Amino acid sequence: MKTVEMPKKVKEYFETGPRTIEKVIPNEDYSLTIYFDNGEIRAYDMNDMLFGVFEVLKDRAKFKKVFLDEYGNIAWDIDENIDSSIHWNNRIDLCVDSVYLESKPLN
Numbered sequence: 001m002k003t004v005e006m007p008k009k010v011k012e013y014f015e016t017g018p019r020t021i022e023k024v025i026p027n028e029d030y031s032l033t034i035y036f037d038n039g040e041i042r043a044y045d046m047n048d049m050l051f052g053v054f055e056v057l058k059d060r061a062k063f064k065k066v067f068l069d070e071y072g073n074i075a076w077d078i079d080e081n082i083d084s085s086i087h088w089n090n091r092i093d094l095c096v097d098s099v100y101l102e103s104k105p106l107n
Helices: 008-015 052-058 096-102
Strands: 021-026 031-036 041-045 074-077 091-094
Touching: 008 096, 031 096, 041 096, 052 091, 091 096
Parallel strands: none
Antiparallel strands: 021 031, 031 041, 074 091
């Protein structure tokens, strides 16, 4: 059986402890400006993700309704009139760890 080593970037991230998002701001170019608890401000580009489950976010008004959910993940409710805590498939979200690792520093 082959052992695969964790990528250096991922290993370093988890050695310093996972991050918490403090604020997320949607931008006109389908990117997000994200403020993390360690003082970092990072950009996350979603342009290549706007298909499949994320296709609904091509609607700029919907994209701009981004929020942090109860778990600290970046999220959108597909239909604001449906309770996503009851109908789980109404919510689209992004994992904090993935967003951090795939985003680019701004500061």
